[in-house]
Amino acid sequence: MEEQDINIKITDRDGVTHDVVAPTDMAMNLMEVVRSYELAPEGTIGICGGMAMCASCQCYVLSDTELPEMQDDEDAMLAEAFNVKDNSRLGCQIQMTPAMEGLEVELAPES
């Protein structure tokens, strides 16, 4: 683990929690971290590539980690997504930063 890496917990769609190390210096977002660890089958996450246009990377934020404020496009996409909860976010809109050490999320069901 390098200095710029952070530890996060991701619970996959089968309910299994994974401790993963995410780099913060590669401009990666949470959806990409999930894909890089293959925690959801390809073709079921990040379908639009990360443009907040498909909600396939929806996740529930379980920790009280401070996250970037939700922008209009993410908010609008979540307004049309299914299985949305108060703590829903789109993984593709959460860029990994050192302040996110300890982040815990759960992937929303595929829909």
Add this chain to the structure above:
Amino acid sequence: MITTDILIIGAGPTGLFTVFEAGLLKLKCHLIDALPQAGGQCSELYPKKPIYDIPGFPEVLAGDLTKNLLEQSKQFEPGFTLGERAETVEKQEDGSFIVTTNKGTQHQAPVVAIAGGLGSFEPRKPLIDNITSFEDHGVDYFIKDPEKYRNKRVVISGGGDSALDWSIFLSDVASEVTLIHRRNEFRGALDSVEKVQELKSQGKINLVTPAEVVGVSGNSHIESVTVKKGEEEFQIETDHFIPLFGLSPKLGPIANWGLEIEKNAIKVDNALDYQTNIPGIYAIGDVNIYPGKLKLILCGFHEATLMCQSAYKVINPGKKYVLKYTTVSGIDGFDGSRKESPKAVVKAIN
């Protein structure tokens, strides 16, 4: 029966460029796509997004890229079966394939190239228990023939462009249009939002927000939807319910064609020609997988080019060919057009 040399499944960038590369080898192509227009994801999902990694284009809008690819393929007169999903494939005794769509259109070709991207775009269906039993009985996920709704009561749900645009359009056709969205805000073109606002104040659109359709009921045909607004639940009587929540790609029936699938993609021989485990069926672009695969448009172009060379050998066994450069040979379109570089001027200077 539609016959062609290469039957391409998927009319996205990779499929369209295949037409061009095949055309250089004098092979004809026909494309099938589940969407009603060519262009695939680029034109369906993000036509206004710039792409920065197409060689030679520092920046190009996804919609413009597909428009250009269509233009480039035109001279080779591709055929199209649009708005239909490739459903089954049957190998014939002569080695060719017959591919049939969900609407029964049949196509025959010696080579099939699957350029299906992430799959065919299927509507995202709201999570309402019995909704599937009303599909084709008042519940529609696409609007194919607006006339169907003339003088009928229609409930539309969704908050994007299609929900807005169809509400506007149907306000002149249907006897009653109700638009239901989970939020007060809509994600659409500003003029569409303003138009809906105007139609609402004229009483032509019944806008119910923030609310959600949580149930459908009726006998053989839909008769009403249950709407939840805050803590309150109520019924709206209707003849049609049209949920418009966008499209999501699914590999779909191709997954049952006997092709080797890995990670939702079709395994191919990348060392050679992107052929699948079924000789004569190739997979190119985002739909395939091989060690080191990258889902990039530019990789799809490369794969299409190599695939066409291999398809040529399948279609013309033993017939000689060497790679030609368009700068040298020009292009002879199937439409009779001829493109070539101008000859250099040779003139003495006295």
